[in-house]
Structures are given as structure tokens and as C-alpha cells.
Amino acid sequence: MNSSKSQPDLKELQRQMLAWLKAHDPVIKESVTGTEKVPADLRLDIYANAYRYRLIEALEDTFPALNTLLGDDDFFNMGLRYIERYPSQHFSLRFFGHRLADFLAAEDGFKEQKVLSEMAQFEWLLRATFDAAAQPRLSLEDLQNIAPEQWPELTFSFHPSLQRINLSFNVPQLWRAIEQEQPPIDIVEQEYPAGWVIWRRDLRTWYRSMDVDEAWAMDTMQEGENFATICAGVCEWIDEQHAPTRVAGFIQNWINEGLICSVK
């Protein structure tokens, strides 16, 4: 070693240590001492392993059904690739998996099995629902005070925990079988993607599928469109004369399910 070479300052030392954790860059070894019992290499390995295990543990926690679908070994190796591709940037481990669905949809070896990315997306949304903001719900009585002539203009806002997803595979059924430790069920791809809604009520997470017009109505209402616009839109699927009853029926269900928080 060149004796005139200056010692790394704190910033440089941290950069070197992080490069060791992320990519086994050995430069840090020049700054670390070991003992007879525990050499420096072993000491550094403890940190390199802890770095990966802790992040993979966070993924296991957020994506337990994906873990089961892949099996422990493949999940672990998938985790290693994900850590390399998208190192954690958030202060909380809670958000580490936020790009996992995109990663699985794009990476060789995973993108061929589309169900993996869908499962990751589903489990990510379950987590988002779990700790989304709390907000009081609208009741059916609140609606009764509204004059009929005001209905066309009405807009509704949804509970912050609401998440929408369209799934080509029987992901929620797979998830449920895994969660309840039932015998494995077949992975089935449907002809058309189905609309699902996920939300929280009484601290519990709920999810269900929707018909195509209901899913469209929900998405459009979330964008802030009013009752009249939604009635006009659902005519793509049903008779014009039945549209208002159909849409009013959706809204009534959503209120009963605790999905709606306010009306304007």
C-alpha cells in the first residue's frame, strides 16, 4: 500500500462500506481490523449477509403467497436479484417491495409466468389497504336528504383504503388457499381480466370481484365524474332505461360495504 495514500474520510468510508454490502467491493477491507478468533473477512460477511437477509425477510413479510408460489429457494434468489435491481431507498422497510410487481413483469425467468407479477401486485395492495388512512363513512341515511333533481350532479369520494386491480389469473383464490393453508389449487388464466376491489372495514381487509360495468363505474367515479355521466357510460353494457337503477344500486352496495366516505 502506498504510505502517502490518505485515510478515507467518513463519507468515503461509508461509501466503501455500502459498496461492500451491495456488491462485495473489497476496498473496505483496508479499513477493517479482525482478531485471531474472528478475522475481518468473517466480520464483514456478517454485515453483507444481514443486509440481504433483512431485506428478503421484509419481502417475505409483505408477499407470503408469492413466496409459497415460488418456493423458498426461488423466492430467496428472486429477492437477491430484486435487491440488486432496486436497492431500498425509503426510510422504512415497509415500502421496500413497492417495485416488485414491475420487476417480476419485466425480468427474464419471471415475466414468462404472469401470475407472479399479479400476485405481487395483489399482495402489495393488501398491504396498502392495511395501513391506509382512516376516514368516516357515508350512510344510506345521508343520501336520503338529497333531492331527486340533484342526483345527476352528484359525485362521490371513496375510502382511502380502496384499491382497484384487474387480474387475468385466479390470484385472490390462490392467495386465499395459501393463506388458509388449504391444499394447493391450480393456477388458472381467464379469457378476460376480472375487476377486483380491495378495502378495509373495521380494521379488516376485504376483497371481491366486480362485473365489468361496476368496475368501470367505480373507476370513473374515482376520477370525479358525476352520476349522470356514469349512467350514460354504463349504457355500453345495459339498456339506457335501466342505467340509473343499475348505478344507484352500485352506490347503495358501496355505501353498505363502507366504500364511500362523502357525497357532493
Add this chain to the structure above:
Amino acid sequence: MPNKTPQKKYPQLGFGLGLRKEHYQDVIDTRPDVDWFEILTENYLVEGGKPLYFLHQVAEHYPLVMHGVSMNIGNTEPLDRDYLTQVKQLKKSINARWLSDHLCWTGTNGTNAHDLLPLPYTEESINHVVERIEQVQDFLGSRLLIENVSSYISYKQSEMSEWEFLNEIAKRSDCLLLLDINNIYVSAVNHEFDPLNYLNAIDPQQVQQFHLAGHSDYGDYIIDTHDEPVCRAVWELYAQAVERFGETTFMIERDASIPPLAELLDELNFARKIAAAVSTQGINHPQIQNLLENLPIIQTSAAEASEAAAV
């Protein structure tokens, strides 16, 4: 550099436990005999749902303190203002008595390693960390507690011992210390020093709180896993801490393989017993040895709990 005039400590809280989600319902239903709870800050920096719901319920019945892992006080990039803002809001909303984080760095250059990485014990590090603690204390408007971490490496750059480093930072920034007795023990084994020298070097004026925890012993070295009951050697060190630091704020910190609440209460009551014996009889009384030879039978049951979780 002149030291600041030491401020008064926060009022002591007694014997507490880390609040864990496995125990939420039990704590609310049974109101166990725990003087206070410590929460893991990051678990509650979310918008709603179960964690916050239970947290506010517990806050109605127990004093709370906050313990974080993401302040990244030793990092050489600017502090994360967004994080600190969220922390400050949470602290206010639950009326937390104080806030602690670790004397370490957890990531740099935009990457979070989510590990408590040690700093080199240098004058450069001291200056840097003291400035950062002062920034945090100014922002929060209250004194911060910093905790000693377990470590597995030492840097060639280090110019002093860990305890000199810790004391110096506390003195210059007038922050308070959270001494983790298990971490002292883990680092003592890993770096081959006498943990009692460490404990006896720490200035009692600066110490507010203690952690007691378990670890995984690999023979030549120890990994700080916080998933086991407190071991005999750490209980002995704890008795020494009671002797040196007197009435203070102790807690059992279990982060994994969480056993039923009753087992942690047994462990906590054991800590109370030792503290009572040491403060009335003194550390050398045979009763202390007697207690230490009869550790509560927590070992077996915790082993069963972790096996069940692994199946």
C-alpha cells in the same frame, strides 16, 4: 470545544416493555403491570389501520416512548426532514415522553441498508454526529436519546474506545443515552473487551434509559438478534448497571420470536427483583448471586415459540 451545561433528565419511568403487535389485544384487555411501553417508531409512520388504532388505545393507559431505526444520525448526507417531520407529529399525537435512535449510520448515497452500521471512533465522527444531534434536538425541541449498537467490525481509523466516543458525544451535544446492556455485552465479546469497563466509564449524568435483550451466541462471536431471553451474563451486567446508575428506566426489548406476554412479564419482574435487591442490599449481597442462579424459566418456552413459528 466547551461542553454544554447538562440539563435535567426526563422523569424516570420504571420498568417497561417494547410494545409488539402480537400483544396489542392482551395489553388492552388485561392492562398488565408494566410501567410504560416503548414503540418502534417506523411501525407507526403510516396513515391508519390496526397499528395506529391500537397505539392510540395503549397511549390512553400507559406512558409511551419512541425508539427509531431510521434517523441515520451518522450518515454524511443531510438529515431526512420528511422523516423527522413525521416523527415529530407522531411524538406529539401520542404524547411520547422521549425519542431515541441509534449511534450509527444506516445507509448513504440514497440507499438504505436498514442495518445499524458502526462509525469509526474518531474526532471527525464526533464533530459530525454532535452537529447532527444538535440539528435534531433543535428541530424536535427536546433532548434526543442515542443508543449504543452491537457491532462486529472495528475500523483502523478509530482513535478511541467506544465508551469514550459515546461519552464525548453525549457531553458535547447534551443528548441523553440509552444504554443497551445486551449490546455492550455483544460488542465486548466481539471486540474482546471487558463490558464492565465500558459500563463503569459511562457518565451517569447522561443516562436516561436501558435496554435488556437476548442474542445468538456463535461461540467466537455473538449476533445481536433480540430473539432470546436475556442471558445470565447480561443479567449480571444489569445488576452492575443498577448499582452504578441507580433508579432509572429499564425495559426488555424483544424483536423476534415474540413469546406470550406473560413470559415477558416474568422476565420484567425478574428485572424488578434484581433492581430491588441491588438497591437495598448492594451488589455484593449473596441474594444477588442467588437470584442470578435462578433465572426465570423462559428459555424452554421461547424455544418452543420459535419452533412453532418456523413450521
